[in-house]
Amino acid sequence: MAGQPHNPEMQVSPGAAALPLSGVRVLDLSQALAGPFGSRIFGDLGAEVLKIEQPGVGDSSRRFPPYFLKGESAYFLGMNRNKKGLTLNLKSEKGKEIFRKLVRVSDVVYENFRPGVMDRLGLDYGALKEMYPRIIYCSISGFGTSGPLKDRPAFDGMIQAMGGAMSVTGFKGGPPALQGFPMGDLGGGLYAVQGVLAALYAREQTGLGQEISISLLDVQIALQAHVGQLFLVSGKVPQPIGSSHETNVPIGAFQTRDGSYFQISCPTQKFYENLAQVISRLDGFGDLPCDPRFATPELRIKHKAELDEILAKAFATRGPEEWAEALDEGQVPSAKVNNLAEALSNPQVLHRKMVVEQDHPVSGKYKSAGSPIKMTQTENETFNPAPLLGQHNQEVLTGLLDYSPEEVEGFKREGVI
């Protein structure tokens, strides 16, 4: 925000490095998951995120079950930390006027309405840029702002189905499965953040904002990564991968004596040899290191089923602690298949401060995932709780804009906020 110190409360004391997005203000109209997951990253990086919600209603995720902390949805609390809460009826003329005033002192408008909603409100990029050419406008929608499917609703599961993720998740011959993390939604937020950050950087060079359109389906195509790439050059349709890999053998989850699973990853000759050595110490498995069927990567691909069967038998003879010790000592890349309780109590995860606490005025203290963007100079250690509906109305309207407390009271009475 060169030359526009419009966010004085974020000035830091001399000597301390400001957070990377200090001074950036985001008007966040997004709801549910794809949008808010992304805009949480802006807040974590130090931007001032003004979450704008419909008066009396708010983000639909404020009502998402199943867990509520003193009436506040845990889902909402998690996805909306480090944001401020503002209500605004964008259908009213006064609401539009306030929104335009906010645009004038902001850097980014960020929304995940269906295409056309902002146009009908007269608040689309085309209308806003006339007034404020520096504004960056990012929309996230199921299918983007143009094309035959643009008006369709979209949910995470549909997007994972359409984009091909479900077709490669699960086990061969079985029904398709969803990826357990909602990547249909999350991917949209992640790329939206990249688009906005690139546009912020570009604006430093040009002085101009621009429009970014993120389609959840487009993002799935990008996330196909090498899986899609291999299809595009070969025309061979990939099958569900289970816990394994077609061409790097052995990779997979094997069940131990107590029912828990270990995922091993031995894509290289060296790692396979390490694994075979560890397994050979078990009774009846002494021949594995010299078994000619598994001597090279090509042979292991050919005899994958037989190797997997041997490994399944071997893993069933010991419990997870014994395997952890033996595999670590033998330098075999492997990991217990953790449930979320195990994942979130891993000492490495705690060391990296990936579980942080917020203190909410109504719900009290609650934990959420930390930021995985660790910056040595400017890491954010402040995790403010998700806002109550309209919690910062007064602060924003009288502090950032120049309305009087009486005017704000009037807006409230008239349903503008």
Next chain:
Amino acid sequence: MAGQPHNPEMQVSPGAAALPLSGVRVLDLSQALAGPFGSRIFGDLGAEVLKIEQPGVGDSSRRFPPYFLKGESAYFLGMNRNKKGLTLNLKSEKGKEIFRKLVRVSDVVYENFRPGVMDRLGLDYGALKEMYPRIIYCSISGFGTSGPLKDRPAFDGMIQAMGGAMSVTGFKGGPPALQGFPMGDLGGGLYAVQGVLAALYAREQTGLGQEISISLLDVQIALQAHVGQLFLVSGKVPQPIGSSHETNVPIGAFQTRDGSYFQISCPTQKFYENLAQVISRLDGFGDLPCDPRFATPELRIKHKAELDEILAKAFATRGPEEWAEALDEGQVPSAKVNNLAEALSNPQVLHRKMVVEQDHPVSGKYKSAGSPIKMTQTENETFNPAPLLGQHNQEVLTGLLDYSPEEVEGFKREGVI
């Protein structure tokens, strides 16, 4: 790069908007997937990405099976478009010297070595920032640069196992499954790009670069999103989701008469009612809209198994085209579970230019996924092919740096490049 026009070939003609990262130069030491998937985004956004590889060896993914286009790995070709190729032996003194000269005219150093590798080379952030405080340094590793697990190797499957994704992917009572897209790796690249872009923006304000450390495991914790959030507030360990959802019913994949699947997403009352109407037109399903067991969201959660059974029976009576028509007409959010061939030929995907072509000097023309960051002013329509090993040595060393062609020949003889 305020005031440093060190990249004159990227100047654009007056009137045309430069790509958002025009003028940004990234020294990309990363290999395999997590790193290159991220740095491809820099290139797509207009940065000059110099991919630096070991002379005579190169990125290990140059040899990744199973498909090769005239000797070039399809995997490598896909993940490394819009990058230039430079070889450099970083263990030689001359190689280090050249690297330092490159740092002087670059913005970002980006690597995914195991922690400690760059320190041993004397090229870690601490050493580089002394010479060039504007440099931004981003490392991606399995577990980050500190903590009890920092020195461990990491592969996508292990990361998905440790971070909890496998525990929620697959079907209840069955073995854990990997997410079909390699989110253990991809997530690292996606957050690394965010960190670098945020640091680039911050540098415009402060004049200083900074260090960013991305841990693949940290990223998994972030990608747990609301799944992790609900665990953190409730202590209830989530189970594999299959193709369904515990608290939004009905959601799931149902098999049609020809064996293909449809994913339906009816998390709201209205969408459920639409679905029940469509289903009720089938013989024997006329009662569904009035069935009291499924009248409210709460009742549908309670009677999920019975509802899923009815839907499974109903879907088996018709083929996918009939379902597509009926569900669209009835306004039921749904999508065929596409394989990759179907996903990549969807008219919407093609309309959005999500399949693009590159022309490689050896391999010829090949397709890859487009960029999902659609910027109306500055979208990149140029997709250069992945580089040959050392393809741009001459250009970079004599053009960007000031070595003579004779010196470059000498570097080659001595194994420096």
